[in-house]
Amino acid sequence: MSCSGQNGSECPVHTLTLLSRNPAFSLQYSIPPAHLNSFLYPSTPDWEPPSFSQAAQFRVGAIFILFLFAxxxxxxxxxxxxxxxxxxxxSHLRPLMLSLASADLMMTFVVMPLDAVWNVTVQWYGGDALCRLLCFLKLFAMHAxxxxxxxxxxxxxxAILHPLDALSAHRRNRCMLLLAWTLSLLLATPQLFIFRTIRVDQANFTQCVSHGSFSHRWQETVYNMFxxxxxxxxxxxxxxxxYSRILLHIHQQHLRDKAGESQLRRSGTDIIPKARxxxxxxxxxxxLSFVVCWTPYYLLGxxxxxxxxxxxxTPEYIHHVLFVFGNLNTCCDPIIYGFYTPSFRADLAACCRWSKDSSSPLSLNRLSTRQGPHSGEHELQSHYNQASKD
Incomplete structure (x- = not known):
């Protein structure tokens, strides 16, 4: 469809030039750039579509590596x-880790490929329906x-402040997870109506933006900030x-122990069970990985x-580097989980041994025997017993 402004003027080509320098910049926030609905720059007949710059090439290469690992x-x-x-x-921890891994996989298979392909093509070739759908999915994954x-x-x-209330933890977490996914869905729904494809006929250039969805710039700023x-x-x-309340609780428990108010004197690290x-x-x-990875990019936004x-x-490469650094958070979660969870490391080791010995039926039989439900790995079983108390 052709692009026209509120007063019937043509869509300013210069604004599309700025957007195309980094076409997924605004979409990372799920929001269009603020200047897409302002007409500060006149159209120029000699405008040429932007190209796939070196900074964008670095971004695509880095995103591809992160995509494979994530x-x-x-x-x-x-x-x-x-x-x-x-x-x-x-039982109450397992749904949390399943949901976290699922959200990270949504970020991996929606956000990263969309960003990489869009930077390569510069303009939008997916059509209006796909424009709306992918913008919706991207914001949904980020909120989730x-x-x-x-x-x-x-x-x-x-778990720390009310350790005796463990019986209701499973039901409580299921309700909170349902609320989290539902809110993510509701908050992302406006993307289906705000984003659309616009076309500059004289330049044969199409982009997925929100032009025309806001009548005033302040409305778009409110949407951005929301x-x-x-x-x-x-x-x-x-x-x-x-976590401030948790640290305060641990500190108070430690002070009580030092003051002799507890019958069993325990050190600060023994105030709560080791598994917990x-x-x-x-x-x-x-x-912390979420905060460290995304804070620079949100401040830039x-x-x-x-x-x-x-x-x-600002140099173009700064936008690309900060975006790549933010997506690094998707790769951090399984690394952190593996560092603190022997069961995950054991599964990875078993998978590596299976792929190495899969060509040998005898080795595969021995491997399956070792990995049976009664394998008797003392250290792992001890960890499971401790974790089940949490």
Whole structure:
């Protein structure tokens, strides 16, 4: 469809030039650039479509590497928790890890390929329906990933502050996960109506944007900030509150022990069971990886929303590097989980041994015998017994 403004003027080609320098920049926030609905720049008849720059080539190469690693590692994590040794995790922890791996896989198979292909093609060739659908799926995956981290934080807070209420943990976590996925779905739904394809006829250029969806620039800024709050600010505040309360509780317990109020004098590391402490450390590191990886890119987005001209004064490679660094978070979760969970490492080792010995039927029989449900691996069984108490 052709592009026309509110006053019947043609869509400013210069704004599409800025967008095409980094076509997925705004979509990472699920929001169009603020200047797409402003007509500050006149059309230029000698405008030429942008090209696939070297900075974008680096971005695509890096995203491809992250895609391969994230797809393999998160699939392995999902398989381990679903049908491997990880299924012996505590009943209320298992849905959390399954949801986290599923959200990371959505980010891997929706966000990364879309970003890479869009940077290669520069303009949009997928049609209007696919434009709306992929923008919706991208925001849905991002919200789900953030909200599931919030659910994990709330679960850890309840487990530490109310250790005797473990019986209701499974039902409580299922309700919170259902709420997280439902909210993600609802918050992403506007993308189906806001994004669309527009075309500049004189340049034979098509882009997937939100031009014409907002009558005033302030409306688009409000939409931008709303999703920034729901994607980053609110999850960060809730997670910070949860872990602050946990640290305060551990500190108070330690002071009581030192004051002799506890009959059994225990050290600070023994205030809570070791298995629960290990799960707490794992969730803290997962949350920290989310904050460290995405904070620079979100700060860049805030600057961009209030000063759209920043695209012309900041080097293009900065946008690409920060986006790649943010997507690194998808690869961190299975690494962190594997570091704190022997069952996941054991499943990976078993998979490697299976692929190595698969050509030998005798070796495969021996391997299956070792991996049977009564294998008697003392260290792993001890871990499962501890985890089941959490």
């Amino acid at each position: 797809a393999c590692s998160n699939t392995a994590l999902l398989t381990s928790v679903w049908c491997g040794r990880g299924r012996r995790l505590a 990933s953030a909200f599931i981290l919030v659910v994990i934080s709330l679960d850890r807070q309840h 999703h920034f709050v729901t994607l980053y600010v609110v999850p960060l505040l809730v997670m910070s509150c949860c 402490m290990k799960t707490l450390k794992m969730s803290v590191v997962i949350v 805030i600057w961009y929303w209030f000063q759209p001209d920043m695209l012309r004064v």
